[in-house]
Amino acid sequence: MGPPPKSAGERRRRNATIAMTRLPAGGRQGDPPRWPLIDDVVASAQRDMARRQADEYELQLLEPDLQGRQRASVQRKLDAAQSAAMVLDKQIEAQAALEAELWRDLWATPQAVAWERLGWTREVAQYVRWKVKAEMGDLDASKEARQLGDRLGLTPLAMLRLRWEVAPDEVAEQRQERTTRAKRTARQRLRVVDSEGGSGAVAGS
Template sequence: MIDMAGMGPAPNPNSRRRNATLPMTLLPAAGRPGDAPRWPLVDDVALTARRDAARRQADELELQLTEPELTGRRRTALQKKHDAAVTEANILTKKVEAQASVEAELWAELWRLPQAVMWERHGWVREVAQYVRWKVAAELGDLDASKESRMLADRLGLNPLAMLRLRWEVSSDEVAEARAARPARTGRDVRSRLRAVGDE
């Protein structure tokens, strides 16, 4: 190795730069083909338990209303409690039904995205399912679920900044771009070509 006075050793051309930029991973613009994986999570235990508890309370209050000695203000107060319990049970029943339906729809949509190629490669099936669970709960009005869904969205690359951090990039759809760049044939162009062929 040549070491000239006042100069350090020559740089090693084979050494890797510490600040070298990682290459981007290109994702297919058409998204991930095929069906979504099987849904891996059980039903929302907390929401189902709340629904069942509200139903039991409504049934118990309805039974108390059948007591013949219950009259006047006591009966009115108990009737109000019963009506409130029935309303709560109905709301929670609708939430359970809506959650299952929307989860299935969102699950299928997500696995058609370009990012789904990487999720499948890394085996992030349960992570995507957890995002779906939190996202749907947020749409049903759960503020805490909204925070959780935003954090999982970042980890899964579901926004441009998160994709940049993960070094993911959706490849350009060359077929679509070629079609968009190709001038459309007008009726006049077609007629001109037909006349030219007829004159030959």
């Protein structure tokens, strides 16, 4: 005869789905949290090392016995060290500016409401650092940024995995509906005017 049918309560529990967390379409309001990470240690160390090397080469050039090819070699090394320090300075400056901009933009998104509830401030900051490095040409950083972006729900598929969805923007929908209705009414008026104008022309002929 087979097993007895399951009760209605058991069937409901079996078919139950996890509710979606709705995030506001207007995004998170207010200022972003304080940036929690220190400066890029690797880039700062490389820049400081280049500066120290440049200082050492400048001291060598002050030695009166340094002449000919040796002097030219030290001068080339000095130029290279100064150039490296300058490039790293610009890189650190650009990275800081891009991080600040991306940090501000991310904390205005709908996902930022969930991050704030979950306390994911440092996780978002780590994504920002990897993402900026990726945009500056670091291929390994792009892989890290992609993985962190998925964890933070920055793609539609990642949002689905986290059971997040953006709530409909009812105000925007109403505004769009009013605009569409106004355009439709204007077209109807134009058709009426054209129709009346056409009738008059026929009557005049």
